[in-house]
Amino acid sequence: MAKLNTKSISTKGLQEQILSLNRIGIALSEQHSLNELLELILTESREFTNAEAGSLYVREGNQLRFALSQNVVLEKRARDKEKREGVTATKSFTGFYLSLDKSSLAGYVGVTGKILNIPDAYKIPKGREYRFNRSFDEKNNYRTKSMLMVPLKDSSGNVAGVLQLINARKGKTAVPFSKHFETLALSLASQAAVSIKNTLLAHELKEAYLDTIFRLSVAAEYKDDDTAVHIQRMSQYSAILAEGLGLSKTEVENIRFASPMHDIGKLGVPDSILLKPAKLTAEEFKEMQNHTLIGGKILENAKADILKVSEQIAVTHHEKWDGSGYPHGLAGENIPLYGRIVALADVFDALTTKRCYKPAFSMDETMHIIKEGTGRHFDPTVIAAFDRSMDAIMAVKNKFSN
Amino acid sequence: MAKLNTKSISTKGLQEQILSLNRIGIALSEQHSLNELLELILTESREFTNAEAGSLYVREGNQLRFALSQNVVLEKRARDKEKREGVTATKSFTGFYLSLDKSSLAGYVGVTGKILNIPDAYKIPKGREYRFNRSFDEKNNYRTKSMLMVPLKDSSGNVAGVLQLINARKGKTAVPFSKHFETLALSLASQAAVSIKNTLLAHELKEAYLDTIFRLSVAAEYKDDDTAVHIQRMSQYSAILAEGLGLSKTEVENIRFASPMHDIGKLGVPDSILLKPAKLTAEEFKEMQNHTLIGGKILENAKADILKVSEQIAVTHHEKWDGSGYPHGLAGENIPLYGRIVALADVFDALTTKRCYKPAFSMDETMHIIKEGTGRHFDPTVIAAFDRSMDAIMAVKNKFSN
Numbered sequence: 001m002a003k004l005n006t007k008s009i010s011t012k013g014l015q016e017q018i019l020s021l022n023r024i025g026i027a028l029s030e031q032h033s034l035n036e037l038l039e040l041i042l043t044e045s046r047e048f049t050n051a052e053a054g055s056l057y058v059r060e061g062n063q064l065r066f067a068l069s070q071n072v073v074l075e076k077r078a079r080d081k082e083k084r085e086g087v088t089a090t091k092s093f094t095g096f097y098l099s100l101d102k103s104s105l106a107g108y109v110g111v112t113g114k115i116l117n118i119p120d121a122y123k124i125p126k127g128r129e130y131r132f133n134r135s136f137d138e139k140n141n142y143r144t145k146s147m148l149m150v151p152l153k154d155s156s157g158n159v160a161g162v163l164q165l166i167n168a169r170k171g172k173t174a175v176p177f178s179k180h181f182e183t184l185a186l187s188l189a190s191q192a193a194v195s196i197k198n199t200l201l202a203h204e205l206k207e208a209y210l211d212t213i214f215r216l217s218v219a220a221e222y223k224d225d226d227t228a229v230h231i232q233r234m235s236q237y238s239a240i241l242a243e244g245l246g247l248s249k250t251e252v253e254n255i256r257f258a259s260p261m262h263d264i265g266k267l268g269v270p271d272s273i274l275l276k277p278a279k280l281t282a283e284e285f286k287e288m289q290n291h292t293l294i295g296g297k298i299l300e301n302a303k304a305d306i307l308k309v310s311e312q313i314a315v316t317h318h319e320k321w322d323g324s325g326y327p328h329g330l331a332g333e334n335i336p337l338y339g340r341i342v343a344l345a346d347v348f349d350a351l352t353t354k355r356c357y358k359p360a361f362s363m364d365e366t367m368h369i370i371k372e373g374t375g376r377h378f379d380p381t382v383i384a385a386f387d388r389s390m391d392a393i394m395a396v397k398n399k400f401s402n
Numbered sequence: 403m404a405k406l407n408t409k410s411i412s413t414k415g416l417q418e419q420i421l422s423l424n425r426i427g428i429a430l431s432e433q434h435s436l437n438e439l440l441e442l443i444l445t446e447s448r449e450f451t452n453a454e455a456g457s458l459y460v461r462e463g464n465q466l467r468f469a470l471s472q473n474v475v476l477e478k479r480a481r482d483k484e485k486r487e488g489v490t491a492t493k494s495f496t497g498f499y500l501s502l503d504k505s506s507l508a509g510y511v512g513v514t515g516k517i518l519n520i521p522d523a524y525k526i527p528k529g530r531e532y533r534f535n536r537s538f539d540e541k542n543n544y545r546t547k548s549m550l551m552v553p554l555k556d557s558s559g560n561v562a563g564v565l566q567l568i569n570a571r572k573g574k575t576a577v578p579f580s581k582h583f584e585t586l587a588l589s590l591a592s593q594a595a596v597s598i599k600n601t602l603l604a605h606e607l608k609e610a611y612l613d614t615i616f617r618l619s620v621a622a623e624y625k626d627d628d629t630a631v632h633i634q635r636m637s638q639y640s641a642i643l644a645e646g647l648g649l650s651k652t653e654v655e656n657i658r659f660a661s662p663m664h665d666i667g668k669l670g671v672p673d674s675i676l677l678k679p680a681k682l683t684a685e686e687f688k689e690m691q692n693h694t695l696i697g698g699k700i701l702e703n704a705k706a707d708i709l710k711v712s713e714q715i716a717v718t719h720h721e722k723w724d725g726s727g728y729p730h731g732l733a734g735e736n737i738p739l740y741g742r743i744v745a746l747a748d749v750f751d752a753l754t755t756k757r758c759y760k761p762a763f764s765m766d767e768t769m770h771i772i773k774e775g776t777g778r779h780f781d782p783t784v785i786a787a788f789d790r791s792m793d794a795i796m797a798v799k800n801k802f803s804n
Contacts, residue, residue: 022589025427026557029596031603155428187424194431201433202604208706209611215709216618219666219700264621298621304610307617 020048024188028195037199038068041192045163046070048188049148049181052174053166057098057106058196059159064098064106067161074140102129106162109149113159115186116149119176148177150185152193160193210235210257217260220267229400230349231260236396237345244385245341250305258310259342262317265295277357289326292318309338317342320377332379340379344370344386347377352397422450426590430597439601440470443594447565448472450590451550451583454576455568459500459508460598461561466500466508469563476542504531508564511551515561517588518551521578550579552587554595562595612637612659619662622669631802632751633662638798639747646787647743652707660712661744664719667697679759691728694720711740719744722779734781742781746772746788749779754799 024044032040038056046054053071057064102108108130109116118124121132121144137144146168152161163185167174214235218228239256247255266274269291273284280288295314299307316330316339323331325343335343351369354360361369374383386393426446434442440458448456455473459466504510510532511518520526523534523546539546548570554563565587569576616637620630641658649657668676671693675686682690697716701709718732718741725733727745737745753771756762763771776785788795 022423022427022593025424025431026593026596029427029431029593029600030557031600155432190428191424191431194428198431198433198600202607204706205604205607205611208708209607209614211704211706211709212611213614213618215700215704216615216622216663216666219669220618220622261618264618267621298617302613302617304606304613306610307613 021184021188024048025191028191031202032195032199034196034199034203035068037192037195041163041188041195042068042070045165045185045188049165049177049185050169051148051165051167051177052169053144055106055164055166057110057162057164059100059110059161060097062100064100064110064162066096066098071142071166074142103131105130105132105147105149106164109151109162110159113151113153113157115151115182116147117177117179117182118147118149120145121147143174145174146176148181148185150182150189152189152196153186154190154193154197158193158197160196163189163192206253213257213260217264220264226353226355230353233349233396233400234262234342234345235260237348237393238342240389240392240396241341241345241382241385242338244389245337245382247337254306254309255313255338255341257306258313258338259345261295261299261310262313262342262346263291263295264298264310265291265293265314268294289318292316292327312336313338313342315339317346319343321379322376324376335379340382344378344382347373348386348393423586423590426450427593430593433604434597434601436598436601436605437470439594439597443565443590443597444470444472447567447587447590451567451579451587452571453550453567453569453579454571455546457508457566457568459512459564459566461502461512461563462499464502466502466512466564468498468500473544473568475569476544505533507532507534507549507551508566511553511564512561515553515555515559517553517584518549519579519581519584520549520551522547523549545576547576548578550583550587552584552591554591554598555588556592556595556599560595560599562598565591565594608655612662615659615662619666622666628755628757632755635751635798635802636664636744636747637662639750639795640744642791642794642798643743643747643784643787644740646791647739647784656708656711657715657740657743659708660715660740661747663697663701663712664715664744664748665693665697666700666712667693667695667716670696691720694718694729714738715740715744717741719748721745723781724778726778737781739781742784746780746784749775750788750795 027040027044028037038058042054042056045051052073053069055069056067058067059065098104098107100107100110102111105116105118108114116130118132122134124130124132132144132147134144136142144166146166148165148168150163150165151159152163153159165177165185168177168181169175214228214231217231235256238259239252242252242255269288273280273288276284292315296311299311299314302308302311313336315327316336319325319328319330319335319339320343321332321335321340323329325335348366348370351361351366352363370378370383370386374380429442429446430439440460444456444458447453454475455471457471458469460469461467500506500509502509502512504513507518507520510516518532520534524536526532526534534546534549536546538544546568548568550567550570552565552567553561554565555561567579567587570579570583571577616630616633619633637658640661641654644654644657671690675682675690678686694717698713701713701716704710704713715738717729718738721727721730721732721737721741722745723734723737723742725731727737750768750772753763753768754765772780772785772788776782
């Protein structure tokens, strides 16, 4: 990327700048997780201004969260030390909060919405409302010199955070940030603010969607809190297995949203059968099996992928790899992959959970039963993904057990 | 906005251009309906290149939909005629489809992803794969001269549409589009492509969410197709009333999503009561009323606004303005506005629909009953919004009745 020099701005440089600003704009507009997005904003702004370090603060209510920091000097130093001494470098500290007031530099920028372009952080003129805090420098034997601090402001003027760039480099020395970069960084920051807002809104919508599915699925099955937790674990196990099988992000999300509805058809099975404490008669069992087809009926003919996947899962999650399952007795890869995944997630959760008619099995017992079922009940490929993802599976199991 | 001349690009002009490109980028990133977004893309690109006309084609599968067109010359002519003759100008024609192949100009750009910069549409050199179609010009007595056609390509190279700019103006004459604009328009178009994709994705997610709520709410109530249609109409009536009351876009969306869950608590009421053909005893009626509180229980303690609103609606949609409703006997503005809105939407739909125990009432009978209930059952302010929105209400009623 072209680095600019205020004294002689060449047309070529500016043309390139337009293109690279635009390229960044496009990258910011694309769908990211919040962390990916913040990483992108900071990396691109540092590159654009040739800054050796930088941080991003994200506004949360009346505070600024120190969300991300990059420092090529300290990172290099840590890597060198690692090579020399064989110790693993500790990651730079983030995660603390600043209150949104004028005492800190970031707070000042966040409250006033003004840019601060400081030639030397150690020589801030007396009488300014803000102060530079040297504790990070002292702890890390670092010298913060020039700083450019820019508010992340959307077009309505709302501050979503603060971008802090440190030590603009000219060769090996830190020089003040050129005046020219103020406007550019502000432009970039505004676009970043909009992207952060979009990302948070999309995230909130998905959370709301998922919570709604959980609640309504539980309600539809008319069950107790045990079902609620079962449905949440199932959803996460299924997503982990899908990820382990290398499915795309979208497919993983689809199964996360769709799997909680797998037993929705149970509302069509009489309570006398569903809750019967004794063994079902052959006829009752037949009626019980119908919950797969009833579920398919409730979810059929949908336009949305999530609902198409949920229909598939509702119908096929009781099929078995060897063809001995229901309702259609499909075998092998004739069973849709989503159904094969949920089959395992469902059984694993049933085994490891206490039910009214059985205690929770230990992990040893559970794994034994699942191994027995490999190639008979379960798809061996799904079992392999299950084995590979055991850490993530156990994390979910432990989080939700109480 | 600075207009450029390739011969002498001033630094000032480019600096301004960076800012205005960025401003456009921000505007594109913000949340819009698809139509607002397309309008914005075309207006800004025309202004940027000083083009007197332009169109936008949006890709739908293997076709290009002619989504939007602007033409200052024809629009002025139409306005003048309107003034002179008092006839209303017809809107420019859009909405037709082009197939995505190389025969048309837009198709060529869409298929190849290449820019076309044509000095004179009537003098396209022989042997080119594409042809200019003069039928629009002939019908409208218009002369298309210079054209700049740019693909809307996202960063993965997917073409989301085609931007067509017509007649770059220098004073009153149409001149060729400067080479310099090709890159700029392409940049703008890429960002537009990402924004269009984001808008469509957000729209799809919301549609999926709403469809899921419909299906699961019906499932939870364990009812037939009549309930499904009731829930959909209710949702739309409620949104129309909220709009008529001047609630914000977000509030209108919240009630649209939340209102289908109003009767979710009915799953906790025994079928013997819910489906009893005779009049309920006092005790049975008490138990029936409980569906409001059960609904509140299912939806309580949620983080998402949609679920918070749905909890409020589930609990309060049987309260009455004069305090004679249930479960809490709230009166007047002590009943949350969302509850007052859904109360009317629910009763209006019940009255105008055939139920097993009653025929559908005529609109006259229905309006008579609702007027009787104004200030007793219903909030007079909501009734006023209902009266004002009668056209939209009837459109929903007619759309879903069969």
